[in-house]
Amino acid sequence: MQKKTLGSKPFVYPMPASIVGADVDKKPNFMTIAYCGVVNNGPAMVAIGSNPKHHTMNGIKENNTFSVNIPSEELVEKTDFVGTYSGKNIDKSEVFEVFYGKLKTAPLIKECPINMECKVVKMMDLGGSDTIVIGEVVESYCAKEHMTNGQPDITKFKPLLYTTGDKKYWGIGKFCGDAWNIGNNYKIKKD
Template structure:
């Protein structure tokens, strides 16, 4: 096997594809949405996540001021909307309108859910940490909901899962099937 040396910043790409989420935020009755893939669970009790956002983004400003945000989980059929929300600026356009996304009332926060998405997580910021050129927002999950055609206690692996992952730039990957793995008793030794 031949291996190439990479610039350190390109080493981050080895961790992709990562799940794509649409991050919603609201400040002074102005909603915004942005695409992100740098999101990770942090713990179960309390249920916490983190998301990395560059300080130059409007979403960063809105989350910093409101201390809440939403995560909506899109599907492959929303690929163009996903990419549009990742490259357009909420300072210039209403990304909900130009991406054809429908804001939906949230349960616990001001930032809207996205009607076309199959799952939603509403978050309250606990801490913000500056890490390199991004800030990491550490947040507690305040409310979560999902389409029961795709999720019960976890994603339903036995059927098609039209989830989206980001590879790099304008390249995305689709997770279209899950697989279960079982070990034989001898495998545990």
């Protein structure tokens, strides 16, 4: 495999095309966030990397709460819309049907199959373009029809993915094996 250098790029592929929500001045606002990931298992924590100038960030700072919503493939247009236009200029509060959970100030999106409501644990500025917001997941939600054996089933809700280099949205691919299991088929080579 011949390699070509591409510079300092965050190619942790694929990225979720997540939608982060916050109440700004008591009104729900949403932005698309590809820089989103799991950072702690117990308690569950997720982190987002966001430009501090985004309107949604004002709401996160205001309430110390936010939501992370995972859209399915069919929400591609709305996902792109809330990632293209700022709540500073247009009202995005009616793009999605909203519900609230335990935190009361983290707007959750009804049509997204997975939702997490988070309280801010830490905000960090690393001196670059983005602020890291770490949130503890206080509650998570999944539509019943999108679960198998009590767990979210990505073949049922088809999460929307994103690749940052070519700026494209994708669906999921094929099933490749059971985790903590299929690795047992591998045999270490002996001399």
